[in-house]
Amino acid sequence: xxxxxxxxxxxxxxxxxxxxxxxxxxxxxxxxxxxxxxxxxxxxxxxxxxxxxxxxxxxxxxxxxxxxx
Amino acid sequence: xxxxxxxxxxxxxxxxxxxxxxxxxxxxxxxxxxxxxxxxxxxxxxxxxxxxxxxxxxxxxxxxxxxxxxxxxxxxxxxxxxxxxxxxxxxxxxxxxxxxxxxxxxxxxxxxxxxxxxxxxxxxxxxxxxxxxxxxxxxx
Numbered sequence: 394x395x396x397x398x399x400x401x402x403x404x405x406x407x408x409x410x411x412x413x414x415x416x417x418x419x420x421x422x423x424x425x426x427x428x429x430x431x432x433x434x435x436x437x438x439x440x441x442x443x444x445x446x447x448x449x450x451x452x453x454x455x456x457x458x459x460x461x462x
Numbered sequence: 463x464x465x466x467x468x469x470x471x472x473x474x475x476x477x478x479x480x481x482x483x484x485x486x487x488x489x490x491x492x493x494x495x496x497x498x499x500x501x502x503x504x505x506x507x508x509x510x511x512x513x514x515x516x517x518x519x520x521x522x523x524x525x526x527x528x529x530x531x532x533x534x535x536x537x538x539x540x541x542x543x544x545x546x547x548x549x550x551x552x553x554x555x556x557x558x559x560x561x562x563x564x565x566x567x568x569x570x571x572x573x574x575x576x577x578x579x580x581x582x583x584x585x586x587x588x589x590x591x592x593x594x595x596x597x598x599x600x601x602x
Contacts (some may be wrong), residue, residue: 439503439505439508439512439536439537439538439570439571439573440505440507440508440536440573440575441508441509441510441512441534441535441536441538441563441573441575442507442508442509442535442536443509443535443536444508444509444510444532444533444534444535444536444563445509446532446533447509447510447532447533447534447535447543447545447563448509448510448576448577450530450531450532450545451510451511451532451545451561451562451563451577451578452561452577452578454530454545454546454547454561455547455559455561455578458547458559458561459559
């Protein structure tokens, strides 16, 4: 079926149905993108981001470690 | 001296999400009182290195005897941690000293972060090829 076949049918739809068609097509297009991030899945991010004070402590420990060698 | 980079493959962390869970895990040996082989997540967004509780124990550390506390952030914010320093060997590269925040939790992987994994090693990620390369600093 081509777009030309579908268009007259779409034009005769009510405003509400046209909006539903738009939403349906948007969902279909989203699915076609094949996003590797799947809805409903959990993706833990373990990075201790901005742990700068911890970084300072570790650097000091490395300095102490160097002094002991 | 020119030391060639070593190339490592990404590995999948979840059988149900084989593509989305591909991550740069680096095999390395950690040496404390004991020597153990681990796999660490090479994480350029992590400020620090982290080891889970069980790994610290296997390395021979005693939680009560480690006095230097460190404050974790991100989703490890509620987890207590202590500073430990061990030796690490990556592939056939020379042994280096690495400081870790030893987390009082096993729900965290070994993380190799800016302090001080990235201070010792240069890393190139080739995510599209599911590979990454590591070489010691200043070895170009």
